[in-house]
Every structure is written in structure tokens, then in C-alpha cells.
Amino acid sequence: xxxxxxxxxxxxxxxxxxxxxxxxxxxxxxxxxxxxxxxxxxxxxxxxxxxxxxxxxxxxxxxxxxxxxxxxxxxxxxxxxxxxxxxxxxxxxxxxxxxxxxxxxxxxxxxxxxxxxxxxxxxxxxxxxxxxxxxxxxxxxxxxxxxxxxxxxxxxxxxxxxxxxxxxxxxxxxxxxxxxxxxxxxxxxxxxxxxxxxxxxxxxxxxxxxx
Amino acid sequence: xxxxxxxxxxxxxxxxxxxxxxxxxxxxxxxxxxxxxxxxxxxxxxxxxxxxxxxxxxxxxxxxxxxxxxxxxxxxxxxxxxxxxxxxxxxxxxxxxxxxxxxxxxxxxxxxxxxxxxxxxxxxxxxxxxxxxxxxxxxxxxxxxxxxxxxxxxxxxxxxxxxxxxxxxxxxxxxxxxxxxxxxxxxxxxxxxxxxxxxxxxxxxxxxxxx
Numbered sequence: 263x264x265x266x267x268x269x270x271x272x273x274x275x276x277x278x279x280x281x282x283x284x285x286x287x288x289x290x291x292x293x294x295x296x297x298x299x300x301x302x303x304x305x306x307x308x309x310x311x312x313x314x315x316x317x318x319x320x321x322x323x324x325x326x327x328x329x330x331x332x333x334x335x336x337x338x339x340x341x342x343x344x345x346x347x348x349x350x351x352x353x354x355x356x357x358x359x360x361x362x363x364x365x366x367x368x369x370x371x372x373x374x375x376x377x378x379x380x381x382x383x384x385x386x387x388x389x390x391x392x393x394x395x396x397x398x399x400x401x402x403x404x405x406x407x408x409x410x411x412x413x414x415x416x417x418x419x420x421x422x423x424x425x426x427x428x429x430x431x432x433x434x435x436x437x438x439x440x441x442x443x444x445x446x447x448x449x450x451x452x453x454x455x456x457x458x459x460x461x462x463x464x465x466x467x468x469x470x471x472x473x
Numbered sequence: 474x475x476x477x478x479x480x481x482x483x484x485x486x487x488x489x490x491x492x493x494x495x496x497x498x499x500x501x502x503x504x505x506x507x508x509x510x511x512x513x514x515x516x517x518x519x520x521x522x523x524x525x526x527x528x529x530x531x532x533x534x535x536x537x538x539x540x541x542x543x544x545x546x547x548x549x550x551x552x553x554x555x556x557x558x559x560x561x562x563x564x565x566x567x568x569x570x571x572x573x574x575x576x577x578x579x580x581x582x583x584x585x586x587x588x589x590x591x592x593x594x595x596x597x598x599x600x601x602x603x604x605x606x607x608x609x610x611x612x613x614x615x616x617x618x619x620x621x622x623x624x625x626x627x628x629x630x631x632x633x634x635x636x637x638x639x640x641x642x643x644x645x646x647x648x649x650x651x652x653x654x655x656x657x658x659x660x661x662x663x664x665x666x667x668x669x670x671x672x673x674x675x676x677x678x679x680x681x682x683x684x
Contacts, residue, residue: 437644
């Protein structure tokens with residue numbers, strides 16, 4: 263909403279001070295508040311305060327707590343898209359691509375653990391965010407499936423249905439959001455390394471026999 | 474509650490018709506109703522009707538919808554305990570034990586998919602059921618960790634922290650409860666087989682080199 267077009271359709275009356283609220287600032291504020299108090303503890307008031315705007319100003323752009331959270335969810339999807347696209351562009355080898363996806367996903371599960379359940383039906387999501395999320399999830403899974411497929415073709419993963427295999431691997435990574443605790447004895451780095459070791463150890467029977 | 478002691482402490486007045494409600498029947502009724510209408514659609518009335526008892530009679534044994542669900546959750550825990558104990562007694566080889574655990578877990582994730590989220594904080598659980606679940610989850614994970622540890626010692630899984638590795642593998646299996654749909658193109662058997670193939674393909678680097 264920073265284009266001239268968006269400004270032209272802005273319903274804010276002339277003469278008032280410009281009080282643009284940047285989506286990135288909102289996402290940062292929401293993420294910080296969630297880190298401090300959890301999703302349950304997030305309030306509209308606290309968000310306005312953290313953004314140094316009045317409740318009324320915030321309300322004009324973002325009408326509900328669900329919409330506040332949605333700004334963060336949308337940014338998270340965009341972030342993941344960029345990270346994955348970048349990794350797949352940077353890396354050619356399918357086996358290395360898979361390891362990069364696993365690493366990104368474990369990191370995301372840890373970083374987003376407090377609000378990840380929102381993506382999976384806990385709490386409400388504005389309808390348009392939900393639609394966006396469904397499309398995103400489909401495309402995101404497709405990226406994983408393609409990498410898994412290439413590994414099966416290259417003989418670096420056991421043959422099988424690439425969709426099922428991708429979902430099993432994604433599940434191992436996503437589930438980390440359930441059990442990771444910063445106060446636990448396991449560091450994010452240890453979990454990441456274990457996941458990489460595990461995926462690295464997946465050698466299809468023929469390749470193992472040839473080795 | 475079928476022992477003489479339990480009967481002696483039964484607060485039901487003498488002379489009334491015996492209206493024992495068997496936990497197994499309750500669990501069956503609740504599971505059937507959930508399969509038909511989902512957890513949200515489960516009502517106290519429907520449960521009483523399915524059990525052929527009056528609302529009042531059901532209420533005397535099981536005071537809330539949460540307690541109804543808890544009967545099913547407790548039976549699920551007991552079932553899993555029996556299945557795992559039986560598999561570990563029946564099978565000696567650590568690699569085969571791990572495959573058996575994976576198979577059991579995939580099947581459970583599919584069978585219990587509609588109410589599994591209750592175990593993970595969606596919806597309320599009676600306090601005593603929650604305490605029981607916490608203890609159960611700890612012991613259950615411990616069984617997985619032991620099998621993973623034995624596989625690492627036997628050289629059938631890459632070395633690593635057995636707790637992290639067990640959680641990653643459990644996550645792959647548990648996550649199936651999120652994405653499995655009976656109407657989908659993937660059958661339970663295909664998913665089970667893919668998971669077994671994937672775990673079977675995990676060969677620690679040294680073993681692969683020796684092969």
C-alpha cells in the first residue's frame with residue numbers, strides 16, 4: 263500500500279497527519295509481543311503502543327486482533343518463499359537442495375513456534391488470509407515435492423511417492439515447533455544438525471549396495 | 474470400576490436398576506460420533522442416545538463433554554501402550570523394532586486423526602486426564618528413545634542424540650494425522666509403506682561404506 267494508486271484509494275480524510283503503518287513494522291511488533299506474552303496475550307492496545315500510534319489509527323488499517331496476526335502470517339509466508347527460492351537458485355545438487363530445505367524448515371519451526379499453530383487451525387484467520395495460506399501451502403509443498411522427486415531420480419532418496427515422502431520429511435521438521443523449548447537442553451543448532459544427519463543417512467538400498 | 478470395592482463405594486442409591494456404564498462402550502460411542510460429526514459436533518445427548526442410557530444416567534458417571542472425550546483419550550493411551558509393549562516383546566532386532574513403532578504410529582495417527590489435536594492443546598482436557606497424558610507421553614517417548622538408542626548402538630541408525638532423533642521420527646509419523654484424508658488419493662497402506670521405506674533407507678555412513 264505504498265504505491266500512488268493505493269494512496270489515491272486511501273479513505274483517510276485530507277488534512278490529517280499522514281499516519282502510514284508499515285506492514286513490516288506491524289509484523290515486527292506482533293512478533294515481539296507474541297515472544298513476550300504468547301498469542302493469547304497479544305492485545306490491540308499493546309500493538310498500538312509498540313507501534314507508537316493511537317488505537318484509532320491502528321484500527322483504521324487493521325480492524326481486529328486476527329488481522330494483526332494475519333500481517334505476521336503473511337510476512338512469514340513471504341519470508342519462507344524468499345528463503346526457499348534463494349536456496350533452490352543458489353544450489354544445484356538435489357541432495358544439497360533437500361538438506362537446505364530441511365535446515366530452513368527446522369529454523370522456521372523454531373522461530374515461528376509460537377504462532378505456527380495458527381496456520382494449522384488453532385485460532386481464527388481472516389478469510390482472505392486463509393485463502394492466501396491455502397494457495398501458499400500448496401505451492402510450498404510443491405517445491406518440496408519437486409526436490410524430493412529430483413532426489414529419487416538421482417538415486418539419493420529411496421524410490422517412492424514424492425508427495426508422501428515430502429510430507430513425512432516436512433512433518434519431522436514442522437513437529438519441532440511442538441517440542442522445542444528455548445530452556446530445554448537441546449539447542450536449535452543441535453536439532454538442525456540431527457535432522458541433517460538423519461536425512462543425510464537416507465541412502466536407497468541400491469546406492470548402499472553399490473557403495 | 475467393576476471390582477467389589479468400586480461397587481461398594483458407588484454412591485447410587487439401593488433399589489435403582491443397575492446402570493453401569495462401561496468405559497469401553499463410552500469410548501466406542503464417542504469414537505463413532507466423532508467419526509460421524511467431528512469433535513465439535515459431539516454432544517452429550519447424542520452420546521447418551523448411542524449408549525442407550527438417559528442423559529441423567531450418563532451425567533452421573535461422566536459430568537461433561539470434556540470427560541466424555543477423556544474416556545476415549547485414556548483408552549487410546551492404553552491401547553498404544555499395549556501395542557508398543559507387545560511389539561517390543563515380540564521383536565528382538567532393534568531395526569525391526571523401530572519399523573514396528575513407525576508402523577504403529579502411522580496407523581494411530583490415521584485412526585485417531587480427528588481427536589489427536591486434543592492431546593496437543595486444542596480443546597480442554599480434564600485436569601486429571603492432562604496429568605495422566607503428561608506422564609504417558611513421557612513414558613511413550615522414552616520407549617521410542619530406547620529403540621532409537623539401540624539402533625544407534627547397533628549401527629542401524631546414524632549416531633546422534635537419541636531423544637532428538639526419536640522426536641524427529643515421531644514427528645514425521647504424527648504429522649500424518651494432519652494431512653491424511655480418507656478421500657485423498659493416498660491410502661493408509663501407501664503412507665505406511667512410504668514411511669517404512671524411508672526409515673529402512675536410513676543407513677549410517679559407515680554401514681553404507683561397508684556394504
